[in-house]
Amino acid sequence: MGSLGSDPRLPPVLDFSAFRGSDQAAKAEFLQALGQACRDKGFFQLTNHGVAASLQERIFAASKEFFSLPLEEKLKAKLGPSTRGRGYETIGGQMLEPGAAPDTKEAIYLGQDLGEDDARVVKGEYGCGPNIYPSSLGREWHATCMEYLEAMKTLARDVMRALAAALDLREDFFDRFTDTDPAATLRLVHYPPTPTTSQLERGCGAHRDFGCITLLLQDAVGGLQVQDEVTGDWLDVAPVPGAYVVNLGNLMARWTNHHYTSNTHRVLNHSPCHRYSIPFFYSGNPAHTLETIPGLERTPLSLARKYGPPIPVNPYPPVSVADFLHDQFVQSYKRAEEYRPTPPELTT
Numbered sequence: 001m002g003s004l005g006s007d008p009r010l011p012p013v014l015d016f017s018a019f020r021g022s023d024q025a026a027k028a029e030f031l032q033a034l035g036q037a038c039r040d041k042g043f044f045q046l047t048n049h050g051v052a053a054s055l056q057e058r059i060f061a062a063s064k065e066f067f068s069l070p071l072e073e074k075l076k077a078k079l080g081p082s083t084r085g086r087g088y089e090t091i092g093g094q095m096l097e098p099g100a101a102p103d104t105k106e107a108i109y110l111g112q113d114l115g116e117d118d119a120r121v122v123k124g125e126y127g128c129g130p131n132i133y134p135s136s137l138g139r140e141w142h143a144t145c146m147e148y149l150e151a152m153k154t155l156a157r158d159v160m161r162a163l164a165a166a167l168d169l170r171e172d173f174f175d176r177f178t179d180t181d182p183a184a185t186l187r188l189v190h191y192p193p194t195p196t197t198s199q200l201e202r203g204c205g206a207h208r209d210f211g212c213i214t215l216l217l218q219d220a221v222g223g224l225q226v227q228d229e230v231t232g233d234w235l236d237v238a239p240v241p242g243a244y245v246v247n248l249g250n251l252m253a254r255w256t257n258h259h260y261t262s263n264t265h266r267v268l269n270h271s272p273c274h275r276y277s278i279p280f281f282y283s284g285n286p287a288h289t290l291e292t293i294p295g296l297e298r299t300p301l302s303l304a305r306k307y308g309p310p311i312p313v314n315p316y317p318p319v320s321v322a323d324f325l326h327d328q329f330v331q332s333y334k335r336a337e338e339y340r341p342t343p344p345e346l347t348t
């Protein structure tokens, strides 16, 4: 267990079988390393997570099948105000980093496939809707995505249990937030090669994730970078075959009153290859109202040192999961819509 390579600033690679197994010493060591990674970096990689390599191969194949469709086909499933957070986002459709250029990635969002007559869809609940995807892909394509989504939900629930234990909470502390209809979104992402010299171009602009946890499967191309909070350096998160990059989002940071941190990351695909990644975003039931977890009201000393006295105590009012996620999501798309490139300087 530990970091790959010698740089201790990199997210550690942790073996999840130590948490699920019966060796108590190995479990304690895992939880110690996990807690430290969540406090200091908000990032780690997870191996031996139990998700079959064959399922990972099938979801990557499904992703490539989707992105290789003609643009007109993909546009039939376009993400829009009426699609409830589902559907296809074009290259440049989102801008995660204010001040940079819109992201040079394309993506499709999928979630649990709810019918139009489902009560949550009728009520217009955040993130609840039927999936939309080009009909040329067929039911088998969709079935693979749903099988993978279920595997992610199972893993995410267990990761949340480990996160609770590493905070010295009961392992089942998060279960009531995650067991009923958790916000669980799969995103297939494609980064074409962008061997550009523009300083502002990003595959995925610098951002912190919005929700609780993200389980990211990346291919072997590389390009994901996490920012070291102390020095501001960008560190490459080297792909570990089959592993999940797990990162904590803003909702988790707020819920834990920053005892756990969310961290800034981005993607630059300067390789000559197409890059595919599959993040899974998990946040608990959208209808829940989150308050700072009892026992974590006092801001951690590390933050108090950063911001100086007075040390804020429980600075956050309660917030609903749906509102918290929705605002950040909408802003990132609005930014891209409003983007106007700076005209090249006129030379005389």
Ligand SMILES: O=C(O)CCC(=O)C(=O)O
Residues within 6 Å of the ligand: 187, 189, 204, 209, 216, 218, 224, 265, 266, 267, 277, 278, 279
């Ligand atoms: O594609 C990646 O490796 C990261 C994507 C990401 O950060 C996101 O979708 O939030």
Ligand SMILES: [Fe+2]
Residues within 6 Å of the ligand: 207, 208, 209, 214, 265
């Ligand atoms: Fe992210």
